[in-house]
Amino acid sequence: MNVPTTDLLLSVRDLKVTYALPKGSLNAVDGASFDVPKGSIVGLVGESGCGKSTAARALTRVIADNAKITGGQAIFGGQDLVGLTDRQMNALRWRDISLVPQSAMNSLDPVCTVEAQLNEVLRKRGGMGRRDARMRSEELFEMVGIERGRLADYPHQFSGGMRQRVAIALALALNPRLVIADEPVTALDVIVQRQILDTLRDLQRELGISILMVTHDISVVAYICDRTVVMYAGQVVEEGAVADVLDRPGHPYAMGLRNAFPDLASAGSGVLTPIRGAPPNLAAPPPGCRFAPRCPFAESRCVDELPGPAAIAPGHIARCHRSGEAQALRHTAGTPETWMAEA
Numbered sequence: 001m002n003v004p005t006t007d008l009l010l011s012v013r014d015l016k017v018t019y020a021l022p023k024g025s026l027n028a029v030d031g032a033s034f035d036v037p038k039g040s041i042v043g044l045v046g047e048s049g050c051g052k053s054t055a056a057r058a059l060t061r062v063i064a065d066n067a068k069i070t071g072g073q074a075i076f077g078g079q080d081l082v083g084l085t086d087r088q089m090n091a092l093r094w095r096d097i098s099l100v101p102q103s104a105m106n107s108l109d110p111v112c113t114v115e116a117q118l119n120e121v122l123r124k125r126g127g128m129g130r131r132d133a134r135m136r137s138e139e140l141f142e143m144v145g146i147e148r149g150r151l152a153d154y155p156h157q158f159s160g161g162m163r164q165r166v167a168i169a170l171a172l173a174l175n176p177r178l179v180i181a182d183e184p185v186t187a188l189d190v191i192v193q194r195q196i197l198d199t200l201r202d203l204q205r206e207l208g209i210s211i212l213m214v215t216h217d218i219s220v221v222a223y224i225c226d227r228t229v230v231m232y233a234g235q236v237v238e239e240g241a242v243a244d245v246l247d248r249p250g251h252p253y254a255m256g257l258r259n260a261f262p263d264l265a266s267a268g269s270g271v272l273t274p275i276r277g278a279p280p281n282l283a284a285p286p287p288g289c290r291f292a293p294r295c296p297f298a299e300s301r302c303v304d305e306l307p308g309p310a311a312i313a314p315g316h317i318a319r320c321h322r323s324g325e326a327q328a329l330r331h332t333a334g335t336p337e338t339w340m341a342e343a
């Protein structure tokens, strides 16, 4: 990517995360590289099972017991997150990097008021006194658009959208530089999705933070992100500014995703064309391009040889043997029939 390294908040290189299975293992993230510039929202997008959550969560080490980071680097503010001890990582969590989970219902404690949960972060993690914690809680509620009087409420007293706002308040409590948001609006209806995304965008601008947004929905990326990283089967297949990747995708998978989702801004009109088939089993991925079995443009080299990432324009990378022909492929990819033929 052609952003000066001093403008990068996070630079992930060749990250590998493996899950141990009862028999063998599965490389959920298999050499992923991408960057998060300072003060930007980066969308990590791809279908379910592509390794987005695993990659994002590995950065905070909030990963399953059977998961292991088996390679790569994640340089954040000059230090490699992969090499940190648990204690060092613990010190960074909340203060420098925080997480907004997919379902706030699962992450908020149902038996504690939200103020008690904010206190846990502000007082225990942030070392604040009672008065300061109270003032900060009120400020955070104001920032995310909830009346301060509701601090004494329990999670079940909030709607789904409000709970997500509480989760955002928690994530912002100690002024982190990077917020990782894992499908933060997936469980919400489109109107509430837009409201939450607008709030996140406003806060990101106001606070100058960066957000790594994990989503399966390319319309969320189009709505809120500055840059996007497209993941397929554990690998990054395209990365670039959102306008470039959506207007001039270089990888057929990104072309297909663009056709498959309604536009969030126009509340869903137009014909949607799904990508047929499903991502490969990551315990035994195909040897060549992992998208080849579903790609309408696959040639024999695509089946045999894994393409490397290549710059197709300044700051725009794609991992496709045919990226040199992207303009012509995009033209064909715009026709629904292209995606209907059996691969």
Ligand SMILES: Nc1ncnc2c1ncn2[C@@H]1O[C@H](COP(=O)(O)OP(=O)(O)OP(=O)(O)O)[C@@H](O)[C@H]1O
Binding pocket: 019, 020, 021, 026, 028, 046, 047, 048, 049, 050, 051, 052, 053, 054, 055, 064, 066, 067, 216, 282
């Ligand atoms: N604890 C686990 N043990 C074994 N395999 C796992 C585990 N968690 C995830 N996986 C597998 O790792 C791969 C990547 O999953 P991951 O959740 O990171 O993908 P994702 O793109 O975020 O999808 P989703 O949006 O469905 O969470 C999938 O094949 C998934 O089945």
